[in-house]
Amino acid sequence: MKKINSLLNCRSPFKRCRWKFNDRLIMIFTFIFSISLYYTIFIFQSNSFELHSSNVIISLTSTPERFHYELSFAIHSLLSQTQLPKQIRIYLSSTPVIQIRLEEEDYGPTIKFLPIIKEFQSKSQAIMICDDDQYYHPYALATLNKYSTKYENSIIGFRGWRVREDLIWGVEGKYEIGYHVIEFQYLSEVYRVGVLTANYGYLIRSSFFDFHIYQDFNQVSGDIRHVDDIWLNGQASKLNIPRYVIPSCCSHIEVTRTHVLEQYFDRNQMNRLSANNHALQWFINNWEKDLWYRFQGENGPKYRSWQMMIYREWINFILKLKFIFYFGII
Numbered sequence: 001m002k003k004i005n006s007l008l009n010c011r012s013p014f015k016r017c018r019w020k021f022n023d024r025l026i027m028i029f030t031f032i033f034s035i036s037l038y039y040t041i042f043i044f045q046s047n048s049f050e051l052h053s054s055n056v057i058i059s060l061t062s063t064p065e066r067f068h069y070e071l072s073f074a075i076h077s078l079l080s081q082t083q084l085p086k087q088i089r090i091y092l093s094s095t096p097v098i099q100i101r102l103e104e105e106d107y108g109p110t111i112k113f114l115p116i117i118k119e120f121q122s123k124s125q126a127i128m129i130c131d132d133d134q135y136y137h138p139y140a141l142a143t144l145n146k147y148s149t150k151y152e153n154s155i156i157g158f159r160g161w162r163v164r165e166d167l168i169w170g171v172e173g174k175y176e177i178g179y180h181v182i183e184f185q186y187l188s189e190v191y192r193v194g195v196l197t198a199n200y201g202y203l204i205r206s207s208f209f210d211f212h213i214y215q216d217f218n219q220v221s222g223d224i225r226h227v228d229d230i231w232l233n234g235q236a237s238k239l240n241i242p243r244y245v246i247p248s249c250c251s252h253i254e255v256t257r258t259h260v261l262e263q264y265f266d267r268n269q270m271n272r273l274s275a276n277n278h279a280l281q282w283f284i285n286n287w288e289k290d291l292w293y294r295f296q297g298e299n300g301p302k303y304r305s306w307q308m309m310i311y312r313e314w315i316n317f318i319l320k321l322k323f324i325f326y327f328g329i330i
Contacts, residue, residue: 054145055126056203058085061112062092062132065258070133073255073327077135083142085128091115109228112198114214120206129232130201135253137319144203147190147246154242155233157202158184158252160193162293167284169276171295179297185312187247191301194291195233196243200252204232208241222268223275224282234283245301250315253323 058078062071071090078088091111113129120127128144130136140158147156161181164171171180182191184200196202213235217225224231233243265272280287293299304312 052082053084054086054141056085056128056141056145057116057120057125058088058128058130058141059112059116060088060090060130060132060198061109062090063258066132069257070255073135074130074132077138077252078130078141080138081136081141082138083145085141089116090132109198109226110217110231112228113204113232114217117204117206117209117213121209121211122207124205124207126203126205128201128203129198131199133254133256134199134201135255135323136201137248137250137252139249140201140252143246143248144201147244148203151190151242151244153208154244155196155202155204155208155236156244156246157196157200158245158248159200160191160196160243160245162291162299163194163280163287165292167277167280167287169273169280171293176295179295179300180293182245182301183251184245184248185251185316186303186309187245188302188304188308190244190246192242192244192291194237194243194287194293195229196245197229202243208239209235210239212238220282221278223265223270224279226265226270227272227275227279230276230279230283234279234286237283237288238286247304250312250319253320 060074075088078085113127116125116127126145126148128141144156144158148154159182171177182193213232216235217231236243262272265275303309
């Protein structure tokens with residue numbers, strides 16, 4: 001009888017009702033779970049849908065140390081895109097073992113873009129530049145293509161940072177790094193940066209660059225030749241080509257086991273920090289003055305709402321679950 005009375009009392013709009021609150025909570029949870037379940041099924045079945053090809057050539061470099069592990073994951077993810085590339089190219093320095101797009105000159109990490117830019121320089125070929133130690137999320141290429149149509153004369157990417165006015169690379173402290181390094185899964189709108197990074201991928205057009213990108217390259221020291229992100233973005237800044245980090249659905253999955261560039265610096269008694277600083281200073285007259293990095297997030301990007309962040313984290317979880325389902329725990 002008491003239970004019936006309590007249920008009847010729930011109908012009063014002037015009284016709090018625990019039963020009514022819990023009922024609404026269950027309904028909200030059921031709705032969210034249903035949407036999530038639907039999206040989960042969509043994610044897991046995305047590879048079985050009819051795929052569309054693009055006109056984008058994907059270009060990356062690799063080393064023999066990464067052939068058996070990282071590179072295979074990267075290639076699998078690029079072949080699992082909802083929008084397939086026209087072609088995937090792997091550029092390698094000349095070795096006696098591998099014969100895939102061998103180059104006579106050792107461009108270091110810049111071999112991922114210098115030869116292909118030169119080949120298509122008279123055309124406006126779209127090229128996705130990326131690294132060989134990431135498992136790229138299935139909408140990466142489609143998202144880059146989408147934003148490249150909105151920002152036709154710009155370079156579009158998933159991760160980047162603004163250059164400091166003192167031309168020193170990096171910042172200290174986890175909060176300051178959070179302001180400084182801009183990653184796509186946290187953004188609510190596009191954000192202009194000084195340097196885009198190839199590890200998350202970016203889209204360029206071969207027509208953006210002229211012969212100076214090669215002529216200048218032959219004049220710099222070995223340490224600058226091995227910091228490819230700063231080199232390409234510095235050249236873009238000379239030519240007034242904007243660079244943007246764009247928002248996207250979900251994170252890539254890092255599959256790095258070998259740290260090839262760091263090993264190179266160690267063998268040649270070089271330092272990554274000083275190499276980045278030297279490269280930044282090489283373009284001292286070219287960086288956009290109105291884009292200097294300001295500390296404590298003064299000119300930081302606009303981030304997603306906490307509700308959207310929860311949703312994005314859920315999608316990341318589903319994609320990682322899919323990855324584990326296919327390959328196991330890395």
